Amino acid sequence: MIMGRTVLNLYCLLVYAFLLAPIFVVVGASFNAGEFLTFPPQGLSFRWYVTFFHNEVFLRAIVTSLWIASVATVFSVVIGTMAAIYYVHFAGRRKEMIRVAALSPLLLPEILTAIALLFFLYDIGIGTKTMFGLLVGHVLLTLPFVFMNVSASLEGYDTDWSMAARSLGARPFTRFRRIVLPLIKPGLIGGALFSFVISFDVFTISLLLKSIGTATLPIQLFDYLKTNYTPEAAAVSTLSIVATVSVVVIVEKVVGLKVHKF
């Protein structure tokens, strides 16, 4: 039996190494001093980070990604939280239907959703001239994460508290601000964080719905990788990894995270 445990643990360690390997390789490659991605690296250097900071294309892509992720998250959080409150407290018999509808952007294949949206936007005359389509796509894809996180934290909430506040004379808005909001805060922050990270990573929808001349970071990186082999892409990737991981860790430390992803 002890043998079995050891074998299992060793197996799991190998899997963890497999999960981390490509990430470590990218980080390692970013410090390569050589002109091309070679292994073993030709010495250590920060030169690719310097190159990146002078590359306007990547910097613009990062700004675009941050902007879209922020706006999409704000919309998702507001819309998703309202839907989650209805789902938990008022839905009654239609609960299952609402849950499936709210999660549907996740259940449908992203590539078909992107094509459907592209045709639709073209048909109604909006097309991809503005960022509107891109934003709608990102809100759709991030909505399920807010809905899941907020409804999970609402399920544990006792409606008696709201009733008590009401009998003490609190108006609806005060009740929401003083009772509901503090209770769903962990779910709200978790959902917002997930939504931001997901939006930062959305690819297929961005590729099909982006307007000419705008590129999010994943698209720009992908474009670059198709034709270039310098370690600059690794430097960009490493910075993006460091940024996401530190945001998640900070949020985890400050408010505590409960992952309600599945």
Next chain:
Amino acid sequence: MRQRYAFLLLLPAGILLTVFLAIPYVSVFLSAFRVPGEGTPYGDGYTLGNFARIFTDWFYIGQALNTMLIGAVTTLATLIIGLPVAFQLARPELRLRGLFYGIVLSPLLVGIVIRSYGWTILLGNNGVINRTLRGWGWIDGPMPLMYNTLGIVIALTHVFLPFMILPIMSAVQGIDPSVASAARSLGARRLSVIRRILLPLAMPGIQSGCILVFVLALSSYVTPALIGGLRVKTTAVTVVDAMIDTFQWPFGAALALTLSVLGGASVLLFARATRMKWK
């Protein structure tokens, strides 16, 4: 809030999902039958031509079958690799559990382009794996790991492994530990406890993990495009080519629809075969 006005809470989400998801999905079925346009995304009128083109050309049929195969093998690989990890992570007394859980989640925080890029560095002809093996004198020439189906499966297995581990883990966590100890006290061996008690109880998690990974692998674009290059293309890659490079929107829609229907049918077959209970 009075019940009467509660529906207002649902209104924004309802409008969003109806206008920008339900209606586009209905219209995409029509769009797949559109006539290809000249200089415009599509022309006037409707035709069966787009589907006829797919089903009369072995190139597209073979590619769709290969894509399904890639999805199936990836699902199987994530299941074999992920199942023991899910069981390990579900044990509350595990030391460093937080760290391991973080490692399982970590790929999700690192963008999909970056992860696939990492695999190109590992799998390339001059990549880490080939260089190392050559350095040790184990191989003479580079092993073909990239620009083929094998490379795509390896990278996709990595990319979607968390989606297999997490649902199984939460299913295993829901199992009452006394069930297993009861079976053991009645004389069941370790292996038969796993086979006859734990696996059946973890089945809902296994089923949702499999469906999730299969569907994600079928419609994934970035990983096959970067690892397969121009040599091996999956249907999703051809769809995006048709939409962006050659501007054949109706054909792209027809191809994406065909892939989705094939995928959906496989999921239903899988659910049937494993006697899945839909929640």
